[in-house]
Amino acid sequence: MENKIKVGLMAYGMSGKIFHAPFFANHQGFDLVAITERSKNEAAKDYPGVRIYRDVDSLLADDTLELIVVNTPNYTHYEFAKAALNAGKHVLIEKPFSVVKAEAEELFSLAFRKGLKVMAYHNRRFDSDFMAVQKVVKSGKLGRIIEAHIRFDRYRNEISPKAFKENPVPGAGIFYDLGSHMIDQAIALFGIPSEFHKTYGKYRADSEVDDFAQAHLKYPTGLNVYVTTNMLVVKQHAAYTFYGTTGTLTKYRTDEQENQLNAGVKLTDQQYGKEKPNQEGHLYTLDADGNVVEELLPAETGNYRLLFDEVYNAIRGDGSYFVNQNDVLGQLSILEK
Structure with missing residues (x-):
């Protein structure tokens, strides 16, 4: 497929290794280009040729990347997603989207102003x-x-x-x-x-x-x-x-x-x-x-591949995504303490 979306993962723990990397690597619409792995070298062994960065700032400075996956600890989601948007990247955020609703509202507003997509990763809808x-x-x-x-x-x-x-x-x-x-x-x-x-x-x-x-x-x-x-x-x-x-x-x-x-x-x-x-x-x-x-x-x-079809469509297709902004804000109204 032409016009593939070049992807960078912020981490390569269980989430990156199991729920993200295999799906991007096996989807014809994506090109898994870069992974942040702070000290280990597992990603390089699993995906030879993928660029390995030792910190998030270096990943975000990669101008070839179009989509960043924020799959870091929950309390970092807002900070890293905001940084990715400000770097001009589309963003897919692991659950929870953010810790509080106000952070999510700011991220959606920032993405809208920049003409970018910020999406929630909710794979369990495809269980x-x-x-x-x-x-x-x-x-x-x-x-x-x-x-x-x-x-x-x-x-x-x-x-x-x-x-x-x-x-x-x-x-x-x-x-x-x-x-x-x-x-x-x-x-x-x-x-x-x-x-x-x-x-x-x-x-x-x-x-x-x-x-x-x-x-x-x-x-x-x-x-x-x-x-x-x-x-x-x-x-x-x-x-x-x-x-x-x-x-x-x-x-x-x-x-x-x-x-x-x-x-x-x-x-x-x-x-x-x-x-x-x-x-x-x-x-x-x-x-x-x-x-x-x-x-x-x-x-x-079950088919988590459908989620990645949705991500591709949101960026290259009609712009829609199966978890909409109201869904996310409604969820965080309940989750936040």
Whole structure:
């Protein structure tokens, strides 16, 4: 493809190595040109020929780059995104987009004035489990949805060695980490709530950041959405449980993309994005006689590549992007403390 977008990554930790570099390197619309890696040399081994910079300033000074990926610790997102925009680059920002809403508003305003794109990286909209749930919601089979529960849990009782996740700095804690995914999914499904209430907790020994959080989102229709994330869940619950006037939906978190990418599965592998067998969701409705009918939901194929198609379209195509400015600002209104 002609007129490829030349890309630079700000970091090459898990996010850069797993969620960004392989997708840019395998997309015909992008050219992965440069990566910031402060001390290690893993990027050079994985992508020979890619320019390696030891600091962000050098990356931003590279005039050949058109798109910068801000995949650094949460509290740096605003500062680095602003610097990239001022350097004349389009920007893709890892979740959370920023720590507070006011920072996001400033970034959108700056991008508009400079004629650039600043985009939120929300790959979980392309998880197989979420795509299956979204299809059912759009079908109307649940009727008027009254109550919805979205969970993202883990079991990690120890304190992570990653200081930026465990130190009480802006943007730290499980709600910014995993909650941002679920808030974005709730907004994608139901829109921005009219009001919300939040609860936080610290339950691991010596934890300085929240490791439990729940947000109760209220909508004018009467819909109540409960978003919950907990780092001390030994036995996983269903990730999605929705109750409507004509049906009930349950679906576990079954997307395999992160596991596959960590295991070295290539994007070209026929099994990429496919769920393991017998992981279908369950839809319960009533027949004409009032009997409960159970339907297994066919598995969708997860596909983070679609996000990169969206990024390309935003820069080279019609300018639209699947996570819009109102989505981001609405999400941060809920996330910020």
